[in-house]
Amino acid sequence: MSGCKGIIVAKTIDEVRTKVAKWQAEGISVGLVPTMGFLHEGHGSLIRKAVEQNDEVIVSDFVNPTQFGPNEDLESYPRDFEADKNFCEKLGASLIFNPGPDEMYDRPRAYVNIEELSDGLCGARRPVHFRGVCTVVSKLFNITKANRAYFGEKDAQQLAIIRKMVKDLNFDIEIVGCPIVREEDGLAMSSRNTYLSAEERKAALCLSRAIKSGKENIKEGMSTKQLTSLMAEVIEAEPLAKIDYIEAVDGEMLQPIEKVQGRVLVAMAVYIGKTRLIDNFSWEGK
Numbered sequence: 075m076s077g078c079k080g081i082i083v084a085k086t087i088d089e090v091r092t093k094v095a096k097w098q099a100e101g102i103s104v105g106l107v108p109t110m111g112f113l114h115e116g117h118g119s120l121i122r123k124a125v126e127q128n129d130e131v132i133v134s135d136f137v138n139p140t141q142f143g144p145n146e147d148l149e150s151y152p153r154d155f156e157a158d159k160n161f162c163e164k165l166g167a168s169l170i171f172n173p174g175p176d177e178m179y180d181r182p183r184a185y186v187n188i189e190e191l192s193d194g195l196c197g198a199r200r201p202v203h204f205r206g207v208c209t210v211v212s213k214l215f216n217i218t219k220a221n222r223a224y225f226g227e228k229d230a231q232q233l234a235i236i237r238k239m240v241k242d243l244n245f246d247i248e249i250v251g252c253p254i255v256r257e258e259d260g261l262a263m264s265s266r267n268t269y270l271s272a273e274e275r276k277a278a279l280c281l282s283r284a285i286k287s288g289k290e291n292i293k294e295g296m297s298t299k300q301l302t303s304l305m306a307e308v309i310e311a312e313p314l315a316k317i318d319y320i321e322a323v324d325g326e327m328l329q330p331i332e333k334v335q336g337r338v339l340v341a342m343a344v345y346i347g348k349t350r351l352i353d354n355f356s357w358e359g360k
């Protein structure tokens with residue numbers, strides 16, 4: 075463990091546990107911000123909120139192999155630990171947990187799977203993804219014993235699944251969802267935006283344009299097919315974009331719905347060239 079001054083860098087589970095035990099003995103509250111690193115202002119908003127609401131904040135910085143499918147971008151996923159460390163330190167986090175894969179996994183045979191909510195949207199296209207997310211997040215909850223954990227609403231399906239996991243498995247932790255952070259021109263912040271060429275970066279704005287159109291047109295009782303078709307038209311006008319899905323589901327169990335009513339999540343994934351980007355908005359009727 076290093077960090078005589080400034081942020082503590084922990085590479086092992088034991089180092090985190092020792093520090094947390096000391097904090098707990100002093101009655102100190104702990105916030106956890108789980109990340110895969112390559113931090114940007116989206117993560118920044120989670121860290122700031124955690125710093126505001128807790129005495130000490132742990133940021134985990136771990137590219138979790140179990141949530142990547144065989145043909146996904148595990149190897150090329152962007153990494154810059156020094157920049158992440160400085161970013162967390164500047165925002166007032168106390169500890170950055172940066173384990174290697176062997177520290178987190180030793181021939182694992184236990185996984186956490188949340189049924190139904192993981193079946194559609196991104197889960198339908200990325201079969202092992204949410205099982206990997208729920209497993210690593212459960213491990214991080216057990217390692218850090220945090221009082222609160224912070225997740226972005228950009229990963230809306232992930233957030234709904236984690237809330238359900240915490241409820242069903244009685245994790246003693248409060249889940250705090252934080253709003254999507256966008257670039258000035260509207261693109262939702264993501265570590266994967268770094269894959270985009272200059273031309274693709276411009277094309278990627280069709281996602282936030284489609285979200286805007288969805289927000290402007292959504293009405294109680296309208297057909298979800300009509301809504302998602304309007305949004306699809308915006309994406310299809312962009313030659314570099316290819317829709318993976320645009321769907322409206324109920325905001326709790328994430329099941330497809332035919333009409334807009336209650337709490338609705340409208341989510342999409344779109345390829346811009348080879349890069350798959352996601353965006354969404356939520357709507358709630360009176």
Ligand code: PAF
Nearest residue numbers: 108109110138207210229
């Ligand atoms: O949202 C992410 O960055 C990851 O899915 C998470 C929650 C850190 C788990 O690896």
